[in-house]
Amino acid sequence: xxxxxxxxxxxxxxxxxxxxxxxxxxxxxxxxxxxxxxxxxxxxxxxxxxxxxxxxxxxxxxxxxxxxxxxxxxxxxxxxxxxxxxxxxxxxxxxxxxxxxxxxxxxxxxxxxxxxxxxxxxxxxxxxxxxxxxxxxxxxxxxxxxxxxxxxxxxxxxxxxxxxxxxxxxxxxxxxxxxxxxxxxxxxxxxxxxxxxxxxxxxxxxxxxxxxxxxxxxxxxxxxxxxxxxxxxxxxxxxxxxxxxxxxxxxxxxxxxxxxxxxxxxxxxxxxxxxxxxxxxxxxxxxxxxxxxxxxxxxxxxxxxxxxxxxxxxxxxxxxxxxxxxxxxxxxxxxxxxxxxxxxxxxxxxxxxxxxxxxxxxxxxxxx
Amino acid sequence: xxxxxxxxxxxxxxxxxxxxxxxxxxxxxxxxxxxxxxxxxxxxxxxxxxxxxxxxxxxxxxxxxxxxxxxxxxxxxxxxxxxxxxxxxxxxxxxxxxxxxxxxxxxxxxxxxxxxxxxxxxxxxxxxxxxxxxxxxxxxxxxxxxxxxxxxxxxxxxxxxxxxxxxxxxxxxxxxxxxxxxxxxxxxxxxxxxxxxxxxxxxxxxxxxxxxxxxxxxxxxxxxxxxxxxxxxxxxxxxxxxxxxxxxxxxxxxxxxxxxxxxx
Amino acid sequence: xxxxxxxxxxxxxxxxxxxxxxxxxxxxxxxxxxxxxxxxxxxxxxxxxxxxxxxxxxxxxxxxxxxxxxxxxxxxxxxxxxxxxxxxxxxxxxxxxxxxxxxxxxxxxxxxxxxxxxxxxxxxxxxxxxxxxxxxxxxxxxxxxxxxxxxxxxxxxxxxxxxxxxxxxxxxxxxxxxxxxxxxxxxxxxxxxxxxxxxxxxxxxxxxxxxxxxxxxxxxxxxxxxxxxxxxxxxxxxxxxxxxxxxxxxxxxxxxxxxxxxxxxxxxxxxxxxxxxxxxxxxxxxxxxxxxxxxxxxxxxxxxxxxxxxxxxxxxxxxxxxxxxxxx
Numbered sequence: 026x027x028x029x030x031x032x033x034x035x036x037x038x039x040x041x042x043x044x045x046x047x048x049x050x051x052x053x054x055x056x057x058x059x060x061x062x063x064x065x066x067x068x069x070x071x072x073x074x075x076x077x078x079x080x081x082x083x084x085x086x087x088x089x090x091x092x093x094x095x096x097x098x099x100x101x102x103x104x105x106x107x108x109x110x111x112x113x114x115x116x117x118x119x120x121x122x123x124x125x126x127x128x129x130x131x132x133x134x135x136x137x138x139x140x141x142x143x144x145x146x147x148x149x150x151x152x153x154x155x156x157x158x159x160x161x162x163x164x165x166x167x168x169x170x171x172x173x174x175x176x177x178x179x180x181x182x183x184x185x186x187x188x189x190x191x192x193x194x195x196x197x198x199x200x201x202x203x204x205x206x207x208x209x210x211x212x213x214x215x216x217x218x219x220x221x222x223x224x225x226x227x228x229x230x231x232x233x234x235x236x237x238x239x240x241x242x243x244x245x246x247x248x249x250x251x252x253x254x255x256x257x258x259x260x261x262x263x264x265x266x267x268x269x270x271x272x273x274x275x276x277x278x279x280x281x282x283x284x285x286x287x288x289x290x291x292x293x294x295x296x297x298x299x300x301x302x303x304x305x306x307x308x309x310x311x312x313x314x315x316x317x318x319x320x321x322x323x324x325x326x327x328x329x330x331x332x333x334x335x336x337x338x339x340x341x342x343x344x345x346x347x348x349x350x351x352x353x354x355x356x357x358x359x360x361x362x363x364x365x366x367x368x369x370x371x372x373x374x375x376x377x378x379x380x381x382x383x384x385x386x387x388x389x390x391x392x393x
Numbered sequence: 394x395x396x397x398x399x400x401x402x403x404x405x406x407x408x409x410x411x412x413x414x415x416x417x418x419x420x421x422x423x424x425x426x427x428x429x430x431x432x433x434x435x436x437x438x439x440x441x442x443x444x445x446x447x448x449x450x451x452x453x454x455x456x457x458x459x460x461x462x463x464x465x466x467x468x469x470x471x472x473x474x475x476x477x478x479x480x481x482x483x484x485x486x487x488x489x490x491x492x493x494x495x496x497x498x499x500x501x502x503x504x505x506x507x508x509x510x511x512x513x514x515x516x517x518x519x520x521x522x523x524x525x526x527x528x529x530x531x532x533x534x535x536x537x538x539x540x541x542x543x544x545x546x547x548x549x550x551x552x553x554x555x556x557x558x559x560x561x562x563x564x565x566x567x568x569x570x571x572x573x574x575x576x577x578x579x580x581x582x583x584x585x586x587x588x589x590x591x592x593x594x595x596x597x598x599x600x601x602x603x604x605x606x607x608x609x610x611x612x613x614x615x616x617x618x619x620x621x622x623x624x625x626x627x628x629x630x631x632x633x634x635x636x637x638x639x640x641x642x643x644x645x646x647x648x649x650x651x652x653x654x655x656x657x
Numbered sequence: 658x659x660x661x662x663x664x665x666x667x668x669x670x671x672x673x674x675x676x677x678x679x680x681x682x683x684x685x686x687x688x689x690x691x692x693x694x695x696x697x698x699x700x701x702x703x704x705x706x707x708x709x710x711x712x713x714x715x716x717x718x719x720x721x722x723x724x725x726x727x728x729x730x731x732x733x734x735x736x737x738x739x740x741x742x743x744x745x746x747x748x749x750x751x752x753x754x755x756x757x758x759x760x761x762x763x764x765x766x767x768x769x770x771x772x773x774x775x776x777x778x779x780x781x782x783x784x785x786x787x788x789x790x791x792x793x794x795x796x797x798x799x800x801x802x803x804x805x806x807x808x809x810x811x812x813x814x815x816x817x818x819x820x821x822x823x824x825x826x827x828x829x830x831x832x833x834x835x836x837x838x839x840x841x842x843x844x845x846x847x848x849x850x851x852x853x854x855x856x857x858x859x860x861x862x863x864x865x866x867x868x869x870x871x872x873x874x875x876x877x878x879x880x881x882x883x884x885x886x887x888x889x890x891x892x893x894x895x896x897x898x899x900x901x902x903x904x905x906x907x908x909x910x911x912x913x914x915x916x917x918x919x920x921x922x923x924x925x926x927x928x929x930x931x932x933x934x935x936x937x938x939x940x941x942x943x944x945x946x947x948x949x950x951x952x953x954x955x956x957x958x959x960x961x962x963x964x965x966x967x968x969x970x971x972x973x974x975x976x977x978x979x980x981x982x983x984x985x
């Protein structure tokens with residue numbers, strides 16, 4: 026027994042010793058200060074900013090870029106909200122439809138496109154998009170766009186035209202979705218306004234529509250194998266054939282297609298919603314000037330956008346990117362024109378009502 | 394002397410042990426096998442085998458740095474949490490009645506708080522005491538989380554400690570501190586060892602607190618968690634397999650080293 | 658060293674041998690510096706108690722209560738994080754939500770059911786294993802036997818969860834194997850069910866049971882068991898009369914650790930659950946991850962969970978727990 030005690034003690038000595046040795050460079054290195062002149066702190070998703078691009082940017086500009094990886098919107102919001110007036114990050118990666126939450130808590134600063142000489146290289150469709158504007162201002166640089174698609178395993182499901190297929194009894198227990206996202210789609214599928222734009226000042230009508238969608242989902246709960254949260258979950262469920270079809274963001278689904286899995290992604294005839302990730306400068310950011318330099322560098326060449334698209338599966342917003350991709354990469358992210366026209370971007374209008382009602386209904390569906 | 398009947402429980406226990414080992418290792422073996430798959434996602438069957446993921450991972454500087462940083466954070470956390478945890482356990486064990494129970498409940502508090510909430514409240518808390526984010530904040534956060542586990546482990550053994558041991562030492566003239574280091578601490582040995590293992594595991598598994606309290610130098614779980622969001626690639630399996638092999642080897646070496654130094 | 662080993666063989670204190678640092682300690686304790694400083698301090702009962710209590714109390718107040726107090730404050734506000742134009746007011750409404758909606762009640766009950774059953778199952782599965790390592794394995798092989806059980810836990814929660822997915826999925830190892838030997842032609846849905854959630858919970862937390870149990874069983878003197886056997890007690894009687902009562906502390910702390918962790922902290926097992934297994938931590942995190950700002954409600958729910966979980970653990974310990982002894 027004593028052996029074991031000593032054993033652990035020694036293991037620890039060993040661990041401690043090697044930790045000390047390995048950590049020496051870190052300890053000697055001066056602690057980073059958030060306000061150092063040649064530093065830029067970015068919070069973003071893994072693979073959104075390609076490493077080669079960051080290496081080149083750091084070499085060219087002399088700015089040291091620190092990247093903090095996140096995996097969801099809520100975490101970034103919670104972090105900024107907890108940090109208050111002294112943020113430890115200069116940039117965050119916010120999806121357009123989450124803007125109002127960040128802006129109403131005073132966490133972002135409006136984007137000054139005058140400080141971005143390469144702004145013209147942004148695909149014109151994104152330069153002044155209505156979804157990107159809150160209070161008449163732009164708040165971030167759009168980098169990657171995606172949509173809420175219907176993904177099916179083509180070995181088992183033939184070319185669906187409608188969201189109907191998600192409620193088809195022959196696929197009982199073989200579907201999956203993110204409840205809050207699919208709730209808006211279901212509202213639209215049932216003929217309501219899933220994005221609440223037309224419900225401003227009409228809470229009764231909005232509640233009726235939300236409850237209709239909620240009841241529909243509860244009634245068809247037996248269709249569902251799992252309510253998921255992250256793209257990696259739905260990818261794994263498709264690969265393992267735990268589900269044959271499901272709602273999926275275009276990014277994760279496109280990556281499955283690019284890897285050769287028998288998956289097809291489409292926009293059913295009832296339509297769906299699109300969203301866009303943007304890079305935002307944080308309110309009170311200590312290194313805002315450096316942040317603008319990074320934004321400008323991203324827009325400099327289409328190769329950066331192509332690399333972002335390749336790694337994330339989402340579509341780049343930078344002009345000239347499709348030409349820089351290989352055929353299969355392009356095909357993975359491409360929809361027929363008629364389907365593209367069915368995508369409506371989530372609006373920044375009336376978010377408080379929408380978020381409140383959808384979150385509540387989501388909890389009810391899960392608990393049912 | 395023992396009969397067949399007496400051997401039956403022994404056989405059953407042996408089978409229970411090896412059954413449990415199988416239960417622990419079977420899923421992990423699959424995970425390790427997947428690290429040799431030549432595709433962007435893990436899946437059965439493996440089909441095309443490759444060793445490339447390992448070559449990639451072993452040259453992956455962020456991964457190696459994250460490992461080193463995790464080891465550093467885990468080491469400091471273990472040190473701090475063990476000292477504080479044992480100290481708290483000593484206090485609880487000597488406190489009679491209701492106050493002891495209250496202290497115990499308070500000591501266990503951080504073990505029950507969901508990670509996200511604990512992370513947010515710690516982040517607000519360190520800014521109210523003007524502490525900067527970074528390594529020290531991360532270690533503090535991990536220590537808060539790990540202390541209850543050390544307390545529970547230490548307390549378990551303290552409660553069953555024969556009372557006469559310390560009395561005897563005191564009778565022989567040892568003062569309290571001497572009695573503690575000479576009698577109580579050695580008696581606590583296995584419990585502290587277990588508590589330390591919990592500390593290390595809790596620290597290297599934590600990504601929420603780490604994200605909120607530091608974050609520009611990723612720890613291993615942060616790196617892996619962010620990578621998983623981009624898809625479950627065999628690369629991640631290769632990383633985990635390497636971590637397992639290295640910790641297994643370190644454990645075996647430590648075991649061998651202790652045995653040798655004891656027999657000397 | 659020698660006298661201590663004799664003591665160890667005598668059995669009263671099986672785990673104690675003079676630690677390696679013993680000689681250096683003696684030198685320290687006999688030095689004049691020590692005698693005149695710390696030594697003088699602890700010779701007085703009051704200063705001794707202050708010394709013992711100071712650090713733990715400061716730590717608990719600062720680091721355990723401090724952050725929770727922040728959460729308590731937030732849970733009593735009408736809105737937080739503060740937004741412009743909406744000053745927060747003091748309110749109990751966030752707690753009322755829990756009691757007014759059965760919607761949130763169910764996940765809490767479910768969490769308790771899962772945590773309790775996971776604790777019971779883990780205890781039943783792990784006890785024989787801990788006993789085997791502590792009492793049956795030859796002493797010189799013991800650390801190897803324990804090491805074998807520890808190694809899998811170093812892979813990390815997330816990786817271990819994904820390896821369970823690889824085992825139980827429709828195209829996972831188990832289903833592929835059953836199909837290959839011809840027992841089934843359609844995969845059995847094992848994943849995303851109450852079964853897979855339980856399987857995963859036990860898989861992820863069994864260590865929190867194993868180590869306390871091991872540490873408790875290990876200190877049961879072997880000569881007690883031998884004596885009982887010589888007096889004709891069968892294995893079952895020995896277990897019931899000696900092993901079980903003497904390992905009670907280990908059972909209590911193992912169960913508390915497993916119960917508390919499985920009820921509150923673990924987010925990863927959620928990856929293994931299905932649409933009918935939504936647990937309370939998931940409900941709480943919904944308030945923090947969702948797009949609407951509901952920190953106060955989430956905080957209030959977390960407080961409710963905290964209080965109910967700790968109360969349950971306390972009652973459990975009260976029923977099964979032990980007494981205190983002199984330690985210094």
